[in-house]
Amino acid sequence: DAGVIQSPRHEVTEMGQEVTLRCKPISGHNSLFWYRQTMMRGLELLIYFNNNVPIDDSGMPEDRFSAKMPNASFSTLKIQPSEPRDSAVYFCASSTGFISPLHFGNGTRLTVT
């Protein structure tokens, strides 16, 4: 079991550029979550998928953020255009259900200059 795999681990980009974060959940998990972590706001749920369908995207901060899950083994979180305030660590997590324990990837540290 390789766990949840996220790429890239680090991303540095300039304001206005498009950023795409990638996630491969654990095989057999049908729920996938994208979180953002900052010192000020802690862990924030951005979006939650169940069986590849977005269930709750109320945490997506703005239209600049979008997430897709084209199949059970891959998800992306895209920010376009990026802004300095988007700098954070973005985590992907998967589970067998919303109330089941989450398995987190090691995150993508995004820095927007």
Added chain:
Amino acid sequence: SQQGEEDPQALSIQEGENATMNCSYKTSINNLQWYRQNSGRGLVHLILIRSNEREKHSGRLRVTLDTSKKSSSLLITASRAADTASYFCAFSYGNNRLAFGKGNQVVVIP
């Protein structure tokens, strides 16, 4: 906000001592979970306690839940330097909602 609150937010102890941290929440819950995060890594699930349970053990971890006070505690017994991490509570509530606390930083001094 449904975000949980951990207390204390920072704790420094000597190796071998016990570490206790608390979590409070504001709503009725389905279950409460504790996670650990080492620096630069993702969160790792430690233990889950259901709303109808009052206490649960896992190795050196002991979790209690008091739904009347809307609070939970995590006790780490005989702490080790490797226990140095941030600890988060997360509670499941409503229809498919999960909220995390802001975390509790624990430093175990060898």
